Amino acid sequence: MPKASQSVTVVIPARYGSSRFPGKPLVELNGKPMIQHVYQRAVACRAVSDALVATDDERIKQAVERFGGRVIMVTGDYRTGTDRVAAVARMFAGEYFLNLQGDEIPLNPELLTDLIEPFFESGAGMGTLKRVMDPTEDLLHSAVVKVVTDARGNALYFSRAPIPFVRDDPGMKVVGGLHYIHLGLYIYTKETLLRIAALPTSRLEEAEKLEQLRALEHGIRIRVWETKHASLRVDRPEDVPDVAVRLQQFEAVRRELQNSGVFFKP
Secondary structure, eight states, X not given: OOOGGGOEEEEEEEOSOOSSSTTGGGOEETTEEHHHHHHXXXXXXXTOSEEEEEESOHHHHHHHHHTTOOEEEOOSOOSSHHHHHHHHHHHSOOSEEEEXXXXXXXXXXXXXXXXXXXXXHHTOSEEEEEEEOOTTSOTTOTTSOEEEEOTTSBEEEEESXXXXXXXXXXXXXXXXXXXXXXXXXXXXXXXXXXXXXXXXXXXXXHHHTOTXXXXXXXXXXXXXXXXXXXXXXXXSGGGHHHHHHHHHHHHHHHHHHHHTTOOOOO
């Protein structure tokens, strides 16, 4: 558990406008808006001190208030979720902020703990998570962000392209322990977060549309830790039915195991 001086505020940036999926935070998944699934798992994490949704849209604000969540209006022309989280960090005390993207649903709140606890032990300024890519994942799918790291666990690069590229495998199959998915959450010290927000958009960031590349291109290290906890991501409208079914299946299994007295750690 983090010490009192290491309190973590989770900020969930949520925009209504999206080129690929307008209104995505409000899409219904098994009777709840997606933003509620994300928020409730954040507040359930034992390592989290506080959580809030940061939005520029009244519809999202009202939806969060209806389920009893904490929400703040952050209006303005922000380039990315990181910039919106930085705006929140300027308003609040606290030295540590976690950016949890509103379309990344942790199936277990302990997924956040897998980032928070090693971050405090590391002394890093910024950190994120990776997970071994399942063989069924589409290595060529541009919505699945990949990450490669050095021997110390620092990010070398993030890309929508299949990295690392296995030259001698024309079938482009996933290789266990070599190909990793990057998950949509970051933790920062306030100093590092505000530094990133003050930087100009980088060429790599603009090309890949990946905000974390701004930090890398300007020499800011990003530590990457591995999690084995599952999460679900919604990128496009066609993802919704499958995610809803998988959420329902997960909840059914969790309830069944709880009723039988078995501890369930997905």
